[in-house]
Amino acid sequence: MSQPTPPRYLKPMNRLVKGLHKLGIPTGAAMVLTVPGRKTGRLRSTPMTPFTYRGDLYTVAGYPGADWAANARAAGIGTLSRGRRSWRVKIVELDAEEARPVLRAFPAQVPVGVGFAKRSGLVHDGTPDEFEALAGQLTVFRFDPVN
Template sequence: MSDPRPPRYLKPMNRVMMAVQKLGIPTGPAMVLTVPGRKSGKPRSTPMTPFRFDGDLYVVAGYPGADWAANARAAGTGTLSRGRRSRPVRIVELTAAQARPVLRAFPVEVPVGVAFAKSSGMVVDGTSEEFEALAGRLAVFRFDPIGPH
């Protein structure tokens, strides 16, 4: 099975989400991760929905091969923003084994991500078992605070 591509609406929707965030208006649980581009070095910002699991903050890539995930992996650090508040974070990619329990929790913690995964064909029903089975296919990152928080 070939990996799904992001839906056409994703980039325009991301631009709207980032514009609203820049106005200082938090958009639900969404945050914006900014990291340097791996080729250009220019700041690249992507809206995402991190969630807490066992006391840490995690995010799951919406589809395999996501550009933002490759940039985050290469950068290792970035800035996580919500509204006008931002904080530096260390970006730690989980191994498939480490990702399994996080992916298992994902559909309960991020229901909007379930709808996205269903529409992209990554999962059929959106069960915890289906998400856990994506370990090794979808990038999962933990955001660790840098400095005082």
């Protein structure tokens, strides 16, 4: 299988979602994560669809090597926003073993992510087994609240 790449519509769609959130208009389950860029330090915002699993909030990078994931990893802390609400979070990366059950839960929790993964060439059917097999390839983060 070739290296998965983000679909061409992703950047324009991300700009639209960020713009709506700035106006205070939430877009479904999507949230915006803002972290400083690892090279420039400038704030970078990325829409994503976090989900709750066993009481904690997680997100999965849509494809290996995503820039936002490298920025989040380097920052270790960021701001999640939904509409005009925002809160600080500690960003904790899971290792492959910790990520397996979270990835297995992902298809049921984030159906839009399944379609994205299919279009990107990461999975064929979008089953829990396929997503679990991506442990160690896809970045999985847990967001812990910062007091």
